[in-house]
Structures are given as structure tokens and as C-alpha cells.
Amino acid sequence: MLPLHKGGKKSVRTSGASFCQHSVHTRTVTDEAKRVPRARMTARQRREQLIVVAKALFAEKGFDGTSVEEIAARADVSKPVVYEHFGGKEGIYAVIVDREVEALLGELSGALASRAHPRQLVERAALALLGYIEDSPDGFRILVRDSPVAQAGGTFSSLLGDVAAQVEVLLGDQFARRGLNPLVAPFYAQMLVGQVALAGQHWAEVREPPKTVIAAHLVNLAWNGLSALEREPEMHGSDFGPATSTPSTLGDAPSPLD
Numbered sequence: 001m002l003p004l005h006k007g008g009k010k011s012v013r014t015s016g017a018s019f020c021q022h023s024v025h026t027r028t029v030t031d032e033a034k035r036v037p038r039a040r041m042t043a044r045q046r047r048e049q050l051i052v053v054a055k056a057l058f059a060e061k062g063f064d065g066t067s068v069e070e071i072a073a074r075a076d077v078s079k080p081v082v083y084e085h086f087g088g089k090e091g092i093y094a095v096i097v098d099r100e101v102e103a104l105l106g107e108l109s110g111a112l113a114s115r116a117h118p119r120q121l122v123e124r125a126a127l128a129l130l131g132y133i134e135d136s137p138d139g140f141r142i143l144v145r146d147s148p149v150a151q152a153g154g155t156f157s158s159l160l161g162d163v164a165a166q167v168e169v170l171l172g173d174q175f176a177r178r179g180l181n182p183l184v185a186p187f188y189a190q191m192l193v194g195q196v197a198l199a200g201q202h203w204a205e206v207r208e209p210p211k212t213v214i215a216a217h218l219v220n221l222a223w224n225g226l227s228a229l230e231r232e233p234e235m236h237g238s239d240f241g242p243a244t245s246t247p248s249t250l251g252d253a254p255s256p257l258d
Contacts, residue, residue: 047085050075051099054092059138062145063093100139101159104132108163118174119223122192125163126218129200130211140204164193180231192222 041049053075057066068089072079086092111124133140143156168189172182196218203214 043085046077046081050077050082050085050092051096055096055138055142058093058096059141063089096139096142097155100136100143101155103136103139104129104143105159105162107132109166112163112166112170118170119219121170122222123215123219125167126196126215127211129196130203130215133200133204134211137204140200144201144204160193160197164189167192180229195222 050071054066054071057070057074061070066089068079068082071089071092072082075082082088082092086095107128108125111128112121114124116124143159164186168186171188171192172185174180175182175185199214199218203211
């Protein structure tokens with residue numbers, strides 16, 4: 001081999017140390033690029049995120065089947081964050097139930113508040129419940145379960161009682177105007193609200209047919225039943241004794257709610 005000054009080639013050796021340093025540097029840059037810092041949530045945003053996450057879990061697994069660990073893991077936070085905002089599982093559950101009760105009661109009360117023909121009010125109330133079920137299926141599943149903790153806003157059954165009280169006022173006025181006994185209006189109010197609520201629970205599981213069809217059938221049953229009420233109904237089975245008052249049907253009298 002010729003010396004360098006006579007045109008020989010300089011041997012090039014790759015430095016292992018330099019190569020390793022270059023690889024480490026590249027890997028470090030790549031790792032740092034992957035660890036892009038997430039935008040920090042405000043306290044309100046974090047609270048709302050935890051509510052959304054917990055609501056889905058409670059609807060899926062129920063109160064007893066859901067743990068603080070699961071809520072924290074799905075929200076990608078530590079357990080202390082959940083305790084800091086709600087004090088525990090019971091606290092976040094109570095907030096969710098109170099919100100859902102308020103939302104559903106608002107929908108139903110709004111449907112019954114406006115002045116309209118009674119049949120239209122029944123239609124609006126049925127559609128309000130079915131619409132809530134459609135828009136908030138997780139919230140409805142939570143409400144219809146037996147609540148394991150006390151909430152300020154009550155439970156689904158107490159909510160139905162509030163709605164029935166509003167229906168009672170409407171029916172009592174109509175009963176008095178049509179010669180029916182207004183003292184039984186509370187029972188009819190409970191019947192009407194109960195049939196809509198139970199039909200809604202069934203529809204929440206099957207989701208067929210469309211809510212407008214279900215509402216029409218509910219109104220069909222409720223309205224046609226109300227339009228032919230007897231003033232003094234009695235049991236006609238052979239095992240029952242006669243009613244204390246003489247039976248008398250409305251006959252050709254106008255519908256009690258026309």
C-alpha cells in the first residue's frame with residue numbers, strides 16, 4: 001500500500017462509540033416526540049369527564065358492579081382524583097341520578113304545562129318520556145334500577161309520583177266538569193303514568209317500533225279507556241259482591257276529557 005503522500009487511500013474506520021451516541025440521540029428525540037403533553041383539564045372539565053365515564057359504567061354494570069378503580073382507569077386518572085371531586089362512588093352516583101331526574105322531570109313537566117286538549121297532553125307526555133329514553137339511554141337505565149344511595153332529587157319512582165301529581169290536577173278538573181268523582185282522579189293519574197312508564201321501560205330494551213308508533217298506541221289505550229269511563233264502575237266477576245253504589249254508565253254523555 002502506498003503512503004498517503006504518494007497517493008495512498010486513507011482507511012476510514014467507523015467509530016462504534018459515535019454510532020451508539022447517534023442512535024441514543026435519535027431514540028431520545030423520537031421518544032420525546034411521542035410524549036406530546038396533553039392539555040390540562042380545568043377542574044370543571046375533569047368533573048364532567050368523570051361524570052360521563054361513571055355514567056356509562058353505572059349503566060353497564062350497575063352501582064355494585066362499578067368500582068372507583070374502574071372509573072379512574074377509564075378516565076385515565078388516579079383514584080385520588082375521583083375522591084377529590086366526589087368523595088367516592090356514592091357521591092358521583094348521586095350527582096348522576098340527580099341530574100337525570102331533573103332532566104326527565106323537566107321534559108315531562110314541560111309537556112304537561114302548556115294549555116292544550118287533554119289528548120294532546122297525553123301524547124306529549126308519552127313522547128317526552130320516549131324521547132328522553134332515546135336521547136339518554138344510559139341515564140334511563142340508571143334511573144329504573146333500585147337506587148342504593150339516597151339522592152336529593154329522589155328516585156325514578158318518586159319522579160313518577162311528581163308527574164302523577166300534575167296529571168291528577170288535570171284529571172280532577174276534568175272529572176268534576178264531567179260529573180265523575182274527582183276523588184278517584186289520583187288513582188287514574190297513577191294508572192296513566194304507570195302504563196306509560198312501564199311501556200317506556202320495555203321499549204328501552206327493544207327499541208322497536210319507532211317511538212311515535214309506541215306513543216300512538218299508548219294514547220289509543222289511555223284515551224279510548226278514558227272516553228268511556230263509567231261513573232260508578234263495579235266488579236262483574238261471580239266472586240265479587242255488588243258495589244256499594246248503583247252502577248251507571250255515561251251512555252251518550254260526552255267523553256270526560258273532551
